[in-house]
Amino acid sequence: MQRIGDxxxxxxxxxxxxxxLTAVFLLLPLVAIFAQALAKGVxxxxxxxxxxxxxxxxxxxxxxxxxxxxxCLVFGxxxxxxxxxxxxxxxxxLQTMIDIPFAVSPVVAGLIYLLLYGRNGWVGTWLDAHxxxxxxxxxxxLMVTVFVTCPFIARELIPLMQAQGSREEExxxxxxxxxxxxxxxxxxxxxxxxxxxxxxLTNARAVGExxxxxxxxxxxxxxxxxxxxxxxxxxxxxxTVGAFSSAALLALIALLTLAAKAGLEWHAARRxxxx
Amino acid sequence: MSIRLENIGKHFGATRxxxxxxxxxxxxxxxxxxxxxxxxxxxLLRIIAGLETPDRAGTRTPARILFGQxxxxxxxxxxxxxxxxxxxxxxxxxxSVFDNVAFGLTVMPRRSRxxxxxxxxxxxxxxxxxxxxxxxxxxxxxxxxGQQQRVSLARALAVExxxxxxxxxxxxxxxxxxxxxxxxxxxxxxxxxxxxxxVTHDQEEALELSDRVVVMSDGRIEQIDTPETLYRAPQxxxxxxxxxxxxxxxxxxHNGVLTCGDARLAVDLADGAQELLxxxxxxxxxxxxxxxxxxxxxxTAVSPIGAEVxxxxxxxxxxxxxxxTVRHADFERLSLQRGKRLFAHPRQWHRFTDEAAGLLKxxxx
Numbered sequence: 001m002q003r004i005g006d007x008x009x010x011x012x013x014x015x016x017x018x019x020x021l022t023a024v025f026l027l028l029p030l031v032a033i034f035a036q037a038l039a040k041g042v043x044x045x046x047x048x049x050x051x052x053x054x055x056x057x058x059x060x061x062x063x064x065x066x067x068x069x070x071x072c073l074v075f076g077x078x079x080x081x082x083x084x085x086x087x088x089x090x091x092x093x094l095q096t097m098i099d100i101p102f103a104v105s106p107v108v109a110g111l112i113y114l115l116l117y118g119r120n121g122w123v124g125t126w127l128d129a130h131x132x133x134x135x136x137x138x139x140x141x142l143m144v145t146v147f148v149t150c151p152f153i154a155r156e157l158i159p160l161m162q163a164q165g166s167r168e169e170e171x172x173x174x175x176x177x178x179x180x181x182x183x184x185x186x187x188x189x190x191x192x193x194x195x196x197x198x199x200x201l202t203n204a205r206a207v208g209e210x211x212x213x214x215x216x217x218x219x220x221x222x223x224x225x226x227x228x229x230x231x232x233x234x235x236x237x238x239x240t241v242g243a244f245s246s247a248a249l250l251a252l253i254a255l256l257t258l259a260a261k262a263g264l265e266w267h268a269a270r271r272x273x274x275x
Numbered sequence: 276m277s278i279r280l281e282n283i284g285k286h287f288g289a290t291r292x293x294x295x296x297x298x299x300x301x302x303x304x305x306x307x308x309x310x311x312x313x314x315x316x317x318x319l320l321r322i323i324a325g326l327e328t329p330d331r332a333g334t335r336t337p338a339r340i341l342f343g344q345x346x347x348x349x350x351x352x353x354x355x356x357x358x359x360x361x362x363x364x365x366x367x368x369x370x371s372v373f374d375n376v377a378f379g380l381t382v383m384p385r386r387s388r389x390x391x392x393x394x395x396x397x398x399x400x401x402x403x404x405x406x407x408x409x410x411x412x413x414x415x416x417x418x419x420x421g422q423q424q425r426v427s428l429a430r431a432l433a434v435e436x437x438x439x440x441x442x443x444x445x446x447x448x449x450x451x452x453x454x455x456x457x458x459x460x461x462x463x464x465x466x467x468x469x470x471x472x473x474v475t476h477d478q479e480e481a482l483e484l485s486d487r488v489v490v491m492s493d494g495r496i497e498q499i500d501t502p503e504t505l506y507r508a509p510q511x512x513x514x515x516x517x518x519x520x521x522x523x524x525x526x527x528x529h530n531g532v533l534t535c536g537d538a539r540l541a542v543d544l545a546d547g548a549q550e551l552l553x554x555x556x557x558x559x560x561x562x563x564x565x566x567x568x569x570x571x572x573x574x575t576a577v578s579p580i581g582a583e584v585x586x587x588x589x590x591x592x593x594x595x596x597x598x599x600t601v602r603h604a605d606f607e608r609l610s611l612q613r614g615k616r617l618f619a620h621p622r623q624w625h626r627f628t629d630e631a632a633g634l635l636k637x638x639x640x
Binding site: 167168170171172173174175176177178181185186189190 | 326357359365366367382434
C-alpha cells in the first residue's frame with residue numbers, strides 16, 4: 001500500500017530540493033569561510049590567528065562564555081524549578097517573560113543596558129560616582145551575554161520537568177530525604193541530559209553574540225573586543241584573510257558544539273533503546 | 276501506631292476539597308478510603324502523610340493529626356515516619372530496584388544510618404519478601420506493573436514506617452494481578468501488623484481488603500464501618516448505591532399496593548410516591564406472578580460468567596433496566612434466554628427517606 005503523497009516523483013523532488021538548499025545555504029558558506037581563511041596558505045592563517053589582538057579577542061570570548069554558563073545554569077534551574085513545582089499568582093506571566101530575550105532584538109537589549117548602566121544612565125550615574133565602570137568593559141559584555149542567553153536552559157528544562165512531574169521528589173521526601181539530597185539524587189539525574197543540552201546551546205550563543213555586545217563593548221582592541229567583533233573590525237580594515245581566519249575559528253567552535261549536541265542526541269537515543 | 280484526625284478540612288483556592296472531618300484509626304488496622312473521584316479521599320490521605328497541609332484559618336477548633344500520642348500536625352513529611360505508595364509507583368527511574376529500595380536507608384543522617392552491609396542485607400530481606408530478589412539489578416522501566424508495585428511497597432517499608440499509606444495501590448493493574456496483589460497485601464499486613472490506610476474507588480477492593488471502610492463523597496465522610504455492616508446496613512442512599520449495583524422501583528402506593536404501569540407489589544407503606552431499591556441478588560425470577568407481586572419483565576441479556584448468572588431485565592414500567600443474579604441451577608431450570616418473559620419477585624428491599632435509612636422485608640412470598 002502506498003501512503004498519501006508518497007509517489008516516487010514527489011519523493012525525488014523533495015529530497016533533491018532539500019539537498020540543494022542545504023548545499024547552497026549551509027554547506028557552501030561554511031566551505032567558503034575555511035577556503036578564504038586558508039586562501040594565502042596555512043602560514044598566513046596562523047599569523048593572523050596568533051596576532052596579539054586576535055588572541056586577546058579569543059581569550060575574552062571564551063572567558064565571557066565560561067562566566068555566562070554557570071550564571072545561566074543557576075538561573076535556569078531555579079526558574080524551571082519555580083515554574084514547574086510551585087503554584088503562585090503570576091506564574092504564567094513569568095513563564096512568558098522568560099522569552100523576552102528571544103523576542104527583543106539583541107541590539108535593543110544592548111541599548112537598554114547602555115541607557116541604564118552607561119555613564120549618564122539611571123543606575124550609571126550612581127555607579128560612576130562610586131567609580132564602577134560596567135559599560136565599555138568586560139562586565140558589560142558579560143551582562144548582555146547573560147541577558148541574551150538566559151532563556152536557553154530554562155526552556156529546555158521546563159517541558160521536561162512538567163512531563164516528569166514531582167511524584168519522584170515527593171517519594172524521596174516521604175523516605176526522609178532532605179531538600180538538597182532530593183535535588184542531587186532525584187531531580188538532577190532526571191534532568192541532566194536536558195541540562196547539558198541547554199549548556200551547549202548557551203555556550204554557542206554566548207560565543208557568537210554580536211549585536212548586544214557591539215553596543216556595550218566599545219570594541220577597544222586588546223581590551224573589549226570579542227571574536228565576532230574582531231571579525232567585523234578586520235573586515236572593515238580590508239584585512240579579508242584576517243577576518244576570515246577569526247570567522248573560521250568561530251565556525252570551528254560552532255562545529256564542535258554541533259558535534260557535542262549530536263553526540264548527546266545519539267547517547268539519548270541509545271538510552272531510550274535500552275530502557 | 277494509631278492515627279487520630281481532628282477537624283481536618285482542605286480548600287484549594289476557593290474550591291472545597293474536604294469538609295472538616297474526624298477519624299480514628301486503630302493500631303494495626305487496615306482502613307480503606309472509598310469514594311468516587313473528587314470525593315476528597317486522596318486529599319485526606321495526602322494530609323495524613325503531610326504532603327498537603329490541612330486548612331488553618333476559618334475553623335473554630337484547630338486541625339490536629341496524632342500518630343499514637345505524637346502530635347504530627349506540624350511535623351514535616353520527612354520526619355513523620357510514614358511509608359507512602361504512590362498511585363503510579365513513582366519509582367526512581369534512574370536507579371536499579373536495589374537502589375530504589377535502599378534509598379530511604381542511604382539518606383538517613385550519618386549517626387543513625389546502617390552500615391553498607393546492613394543496608395544490603397535489609398534490602399535483600401525486603402526484596403525476598405516481595406519475591407523480587409532476582410530482579411535487584413533491573414531498572415523500573417524493565418519491570419511489569421505488578422513488579423513495580425511491589426518494589427514501591429518494599430521501598431516504603433524499608434524505613435520501617437509507623438504507618439503505611441497507599442494511594443490507589445492497584446488502580447493501574449489488570450484484574451488478575453490485582454487479585455493476587457490484594458491477597459498478598461492482606462497477608463503481609465497480618466504478618467507485619469502495621470497500621471495502614473489506602474485509597475480506592477473500587478468498592479470490591481475496599482470491601483475485600485479493609486478491616487473498616489471509610490466511604491466518602493463530595494469531601495464528606497458518609498459512613499465508617501466494617502465491610503459487612505456497610506454492605507448490610509448502609510446509613511444512606513449514597514453508600515447503598517456506591518457499594519454495588521442497584522435496581523430502582525418507583526411508583527404510587529395506594530392502600531398498601533405500589534403500582535407502576537402494569538406492575539403491582541403489595542407493600543407495607545403509607546400512601547404516596549415511594550421508591551424502593553433492590554440489590555441484584557435480592558431479585559428472584561419465577562414463571563408465575565403471585566397475588567401480592569406482579570412484576571412482569573423481559574430478559575434482554577444473559578452473561579453466565581462466574582459463580583452466578585447475571586441477567587438484564589427490561590419492562591415498560593421500568594425507566595432503567597434491572598440487573599438480577601441467579602444461580603446456575605435456576606438459570607437452567609428457567610431455561611433463561613434473551614426475550615423470555617418472566618416475573619420478578621423481590622426477596623427484600625431497601626428504602627431511604629431523607630435522613631432515615633431503612634431495610635424492609637416484604638411479606639412472605
